[in-house]
Amino acid sequence: MKKKLAVLSVLLAGTLWGCIGFFVRQYNAAGLDSMQTAALRITIAVVLFAVFVLIYKPKLFQIRLKDIWCFLGTGIVSVGIFTFCYFKSIELSSLSVAAVLLYTAPAFVMIFSLIFFKEKMTVMKGVSVVLAVLGCAMTTGVIGGDVNVTLAGFLFGLGSGVCYALYSIFSRFALNRGYEPFTITLYTFFFAAVFSIVACDVRPVIRVMTQDIGSFGFAILFALVSCVLPYTFYTLGLKHINSGTASIIATVEPVVATIIGAWIFAEPIGVPFGYIGVGLVFLSVVLINVKIPK
8 A cells, every 4th residue: 555655656746747847938938037947946945845844853954064065966966957957948949858858867877877886787778878869869850850959958958867867876975874865855955046046136036926926826836846745755655666666657757748738838749750759768767777587
């Protein structure tokens, strides 16, 4: 029963992450750029998450100064720069393309793990990398002749995948030092919030967020749906299923993003290469995480 609830929890997390593009589109229309939208999302999220941790277990606020580099990495690189790149990719391309490029992250995780943790390279991992690259080429139209993304959109999308992958690396260093997931998440968002506030003009953010009670409520909803709730659900799910299984379940995110892009914003995806490309990226994620019995 616990395992079924854990699967449902991770599935819900991936679904909520897939809704990010809807909010980003609204804030782009309101005049906020990618970094300003990121600052709004992350800053509200860290306040809400800090309140949660304060109520749940205050001792989780404690960290050692010598380990702060782990949280600077997860915060500035893996959330701050990642969020900017992902939102910029959404701004310059379609929700489906941005989401698929983001999910090249598992391939980068494999490469970084090989470098930093000496994990073995296998034939299956190599095949996964090839499939991920091929899938991206098909989805973005490089293969198939219908290019539906600019070079800048592609590079920002790929950058989001690299930064997202680095979260697994920095957070593993933190986990190996004895920190609990909620502590890592809290300080990740804290440093990400500081970075994003410094990196942009926050006056338009405050103006958009405080126009009326509806605008303020929408900002809170954005932080809850795209940050606080999915990270909480994902963390809870990891208590009863392994990270590989969780990452496979979470691939529902680009599926949801593609559906939202097509149904709400009428964003087309190439036929048939676009759909094949999406499938190849998903397949690469599965192959990286699934262990074949000997």
